[in-house]
Amino acid sequence: MKNNCKFLFIIAVLFTFTMEVSKAQGQTNPNEAFKTTWKGFERINFKFEGREAHLTRPEKPLPGNPWLWRARFPDYHAEIDSVLLGKGFHIAYINTNNQFGSPKAVEVWNKFYRHLITTYHLQTKVALHSHSRGGLFAYNWAKQNPEKVACIYADAIVCDFKSWPAGFGTSEGSKKDWELLKKEYGFETDEQAKAYSDNPIDNLDKLAKAGVPILHTVSLNDHVVPPEENSLVLINNYIRLGGTATVSPCGSVVQKSNGHHYEIDNPEMVVDFIISHSTKNRPLNSSTYHQIRSGLQNSQIQFIQNKKGRVAFLGGSITHNGGWRDSITNYLENKFPETEFEFIAAGIPSMGTTPGAFRLVRDVLSKGKIDLLFEEAAVNDGSNKRTSTEQIRGMEGIVRHMRKFNPSVDIVMMHFVDPGKIETYRSGKIPEVIKNHNQVAEHYAIPTINLAKEVTERIDHGEFTWKDDFKNLHPSPFGQGVYAHSMIQFLDNAYAAHIENDGKITAHALPNPIDAFNYENGVLMDITTIKLRKGWEIDPAWNPNDGKKFRPNYVDVPMLISNVPGSRLKVTFEGNAVGIAVAAGQDAGIIEYRIDKGEWQKLNLFTKWSTSFHLPWYYTLASGLVNEKHRLELKIAHEKDEQSNGHACRIRYVYLNK
Structure with a gap:
């Protein structure tokens, strides 16, 4: 060009968005x-x-x-x-x-x-x-x-x-x-x-x-x-x-x-x-990348008539970091100046829809009735190599759990950008993870904001560059501004309708699920209830103290730990899915596990980030089970990854879909 x-x-940075x-x-x-x-x-x-x-x-x-x-x-x-x-x-x-x-x-x-x-x-x-x-x-x-x-x-x-x-x-x-x-x-x-x-x-x-x-x-x-x-x-x-x-x-x-x-x-x-x-050559219109579908009328009525609003942001690091989220909170406070808002920041780096579905109760629903949820996971679901089945089960689980808890909750689903998605769009295809998330959005008439496609086409339109302006999948202040600008335009359009004084909040339809084994009843199991066996212990306030990075809620908290090869653990549970949320650091080991005395399977807990990070990672060990009582057996393998310096398995949670 x-x-x-x-x-x-x-x-420009939209972090301090205000009205006139x-x-x-x-x-x-x-x-x-x-x-x-x-x-x-x-x-x-x-x-x-x-x-x-x-x-x-x-x-x-x-x-x-x-x-x-x-x-x-x-x-x-x-x-x-x-x-x-x-x-x-x-x-x-x-x-x-x-x-x-x-x-x-x-x-x-x-x-x-x-x-x-x-x-x-x-x-x-x-x-x-x-x-x-x-x-x-x-x-x-x-x-x-x-x-x-x-x-x-x-x-x-x-x-x-x-x-x-x-x-x-x-x-x-x-x-x-x-x-x-x-x-x-x-x-x-x-x-x-x-x-x-x-x-x-x-x-x-x-x-x-x-x-x-x-x-x-x-x-x-x-x-x-x-x-x-x-x-x-x-x-x-x-x-x-x-x-x-x-x-x-x-x-x-x-x-x-x-x-x-x-x-x-x-x-x-x-x-x-x-x-x-x-x-001339005006920027592309962000509305092109928005699907309002069932809209946000319920939250609009709630904010105007009841003058109270609880808004949650669920996602990974792009939601955890400051930026677009701050702009949206400022926008809502200025759009509805008489409304008393509570904002719940439930973004945790590295987390996609599977972690989101199982930590939903702890991080969001435990705060009370949610009126508006912003959900993003397209970057982490793709980069974390979640399968299409997991992507649909995770996203659908979040949607169904939210709407069983509050049938009138409005949900906005965002698809954020990364270099892989840019290349896929340029090849004339839709990224698989966005297709999967959109399948859920369309089924439940949930509004979407496709920032992955918008950023790609704005770059190709010559409006800015990835290298000099956006810079990273964790956006620069400029990139955060692009996100916020698009979201605010979406909200302006979604909240443009006149609300009558007698307008009523109505329940959203909850159709039959796309996948019967979606994670709509995801919960985190308290590890202190698990019966300990030889070689296993609970550190009530685990801290690596090794100078390596860690995530919030994965340090100075109870952790179920073993680093002894051959040590075993048995967990009885009820549900159709089970997994473990671990902190996988430089000494992460290999585990073997089986369900109901089935075949033993191996799982290497060491990740490509483990040398510098005690990475929180959700491993689903089994799903699609009959919804009844089961037994999970787990043991520390004698072998280990060649890059690891230990055999450790540190479990923050056992997670279940009941």
């Missing part, structure tokens, strides 16, 4: 924001990072909420703003006066950008408009954030502070502003300032590579900011790098301030430039 056609889709007046860091109390009108349009005025800021809103926003960001002198050539507002653009401004586009000013701009696109849902690519010294702000920010820039329009801008305010060229400069600039940048001498090599005219390669188009208007009679030392230098440098650049000399006879202020000959050209580059 050609660089100048590449459309990068950047979602945010609690974001640096902003004052929401009550201090106030609205005014500007040329007939609504303007929201507020403080951000202690600075005056405002956002002017169109009467009818264009799809995607494109916007223009004014850099310094926000009322100069304001006719462009008013035309754009009438055509559906938002106009934003923050006062960073006397900072001359310094690194500190750019950091404020970074925060302001994040605030605007999360709070007001503005398009992730912004058009920049700068005048005079505003060029220092616009270009210094754009060079750091090329993927966030739709286009740059500039008139009579400073592109090199050695020209103005320093006055080292033909410009008289400004001694007062020069001293302020040196102090802001931390220059102690003029020589240090002259050596600085990151003015707007410098380091434009990333901006050019991103294909950001630029348009400058200049006055050839400008003696304050001479174009020969500023715009014309920048334009030529940009073109040499392959960038798309246009410069339009002003022919107007109306020129003031030594040629620095002038009327634009053709403001319509500027407006068309901004609109064209802000509205």
